[in-house]
Amino acid sequence: MRIAVLGTGMVGQAIAGRCAELGHAVTVGTRDVAAATARRDRDGMGNPGFGDWSAARPEVTIATFSDAAAGAELIVNATSGGASLAALGEAGAENLANKVLLDVANPLDFSAGMPPTLLVKDTDSLAEQIQRAFPTARVVKSLNTMNATIMIHPELVAGGHHTTFVAGDDSGAKATVVSLLWELGHRDILDLGAISAARGTEMLLPLWLRLFGTLGTPAFQFAVVR
Amino acid sequence: MRIAVLGTGMVGQAIAGRCAELGHAVTVGTRDVAAATARRDRDGMGNPGFGDWSAARPEVTIATFSDAAAGAELIVNATSGGASLAALGEAGAENLANKVLLDVANPLDFSAGMPPTLLVKDTDSLAEQIQRAFPTARVVKSLNTMNATIMIHPELVAGGHHTTFVAGDDSGAKATVVSLLWELGHRDILDLGAISAARGTEMLLPLWLRLFGTLGTPAFQFAVVR
Numbered sequence: 076m077r078i079a080v081l082g083t084g085m086v087g088q089a090i091a092g093r094c095a096e097l098g099h100a101v102t103v104g105t106r107d108v109a110a111a112t113a114r115r116d117r118d119g120m121g122n123p124g125f126g127d128w129s130a131a132r133p134e135v136t137i138a139t140f141s142d143a144a145a146g147a148e149l150i151v152n153a154t155s156g157g158a159s160l161a162a163l164g165e166a167g168a169e170n171l172a173n174k175v176l177l178d179v180a181n182p183l184d185f186s187a188g189m190p191p192t193l194l195v196k197d198t199d200s201l202a203e204q205i206q207r208a209f210p211t212a213r214v215v216k217s218l219n220t221m222n223a224t225i226m227i228h229p230e231l232v233a234g235g236h237h238t239t240f241v242a243g244d245d246s247g248a249k250a251t252v253v254s255l256l257w258e259l260g261h262r263d264i265l266d267l268g269a270i271s272a273a274r275g276t277e278m279l280l281p282l283w284l285r286l287f288g289t290l291g292t293p294a295f296q297f298a299v300v301r
Numbered sequence: 302m303r304i305a306v307l308g309t310g311m312v313g314q315a316i317a318g319r320c321a322e323l324g325h326a327v328t329v330g331t332r333d334v335a336a337a338t339a340r341r342d343r344d345g346m347g348n349p350g351f352g353d354w355s356a357a358r359p360e361v362t363i364a365t366f367s368d369a370a371a372g373a374e375l376i377v378n379a380t381s382g383g384a385s386l387a388a389l390g391e392a393g394a395e396n397l398a399n400k401v402l403l404d405v406a407n408p409l410d411f412s413a414g415m416p417p418t419l420l421v422k423d424t425d426s427l428a429e430q431i432q433r434a435f436p437t438a439r440v441v442k443s444l445n446t447m448n449a450t451i452m453i454h455p456e457l458v459a460g461g462h463h464t465t466f467v468a469g470d471d472s473g474a475k476a477t478v479v480s481l482l483w484e485l486g487h488r489d490i491l492d493l494g495a496i497s498a499a500r501g502t503e504m505l506l507p508l509w510l511r512l513f514g515t516l517g518t519p520a521f522q523f524a525v526v527r
Contacts, residue, residue, distance in 0.1 A: 196423060197422060197507070198418055233526035233527070272511050275512075281423070282501030282502060286493070286525060288494075295527035296527075297523055299524075300462060300521065301458065
């Protein structure tokens with residue numbers, strides 16, 4: 076499948092790299108290709124700068140948001156939540172139309188320091204904002220409730236015995252996403268229904284962040300046991 | 302232990318009944334004892350009215366909020382979240398002072414219909430509101446992330462292999478609560494630290510409510526696998 080991953084951070088790198096390994100044709104979309112590929116600084120978690128990451132993966136193409144989205148069948152929003160609507164705007168509504176848009180971002184607001192709060196919550200969600208802004212995109216929310224490493228290697232925690240939520244208004248788009256999740260190793264994939272269910276999964280982030288602090292590692296996951 | 306359970310609804314009934322079975326001296330606190338014991342109507346879930354429930358359990362004493370709290374070593378706030386501060390005010394700050402106050406309520410707002418939203422969130426929580434209003438009470442948040450039946454019989458879902466969160470500023474109070482949780486059958490009890498962690502567990506409710514709808518049963522629980 077031709078996949079565009081928008082965003083060059085830890086999450087974008089993880090998803091783009093793993094999808095390429097699995098044989099998909101992957102393009103990473105970014106605002107400024109020259110600036111992104113020049114980036115050598117490691118991030119706060121010690122991950123390589125995007126330039127080094129990209130140099131080691133010639134099979135992954137780098138392009139502008141709009142060029143990446145234009146050529147893709149499935150688009151992953153892996154930008155930071157506060158910048159997602161702007162990034163998708165640069166990708167262009169015409170390049171998102173009728174495409175599956177997998178939104179893995181969380182609307183975190185770090186402006187008042189740690190822990191971040193949520194920019195949108197309770198009666199709305201980032202996924203719904205995206206769906207309203209791009210009504211012909213087929214938005215599916217998933218993967219936003221776990222660390223990037225677990226997104227692409229779910230087997231690393233408890234042998235993969237944990238739960239991955241999906242939400243979206245388009246059943247066909249959800250089926251496409253579920254198929255990709257299955258390829259990544261996700262086995263307990265729980266369809267929560269319409270895109271409004273993203274309110275609940277995005278509101279899981281404060282607990283996720285607290286658990287990260289308490290457990291001292293992001294190597295955990297939620298399971299819905301039943 | 303002398304336990305006061307404030308609230309006569311499904312959650313109060315469950316906790317009071319089970320604690321009495323376990324041999325604790327249990328008093329249920331309510332605003333108006335005569336009105337509560339006269340209640341015969343079943344609730345929306347088919348549970349008996351409090352009068353019938355109480356008549357079948359002579360070992361459980363019924364008293365006003367203040368009389369119940371005055372005689373207790375541990376007080377459980379099982380009132381509905383929107384009414385909790387008023388109910389605890391009726392219980393009386395002097396009767397809560399230095400007591401362990403286990404808060405199992407959620408600040409749900411049903412005023413705009415279903416699904417409810419949260420009255421407080423993100424930068425505050427009901428548990429913190431209670432702690433601020435009654436600074437000498439030793440507030441512990443727990444059990445608010447699961448159905449009443451699972452609170453008292455955790456073994457009914459996945460043999461009890463799921464996670465129960467606790468949060469609070471007083472370690473001794475948390476130890477008392479953990480001991481009671483253990484008696485109830487909880488085994489994976491995860492201490493999230495200070496009472497501010499209640500923000501995260503209360504914000505789990507929108508996802509809990511969505512899962513209730515999706516799964517068609519409240520017989521599920523969250524597990525943090527790691």
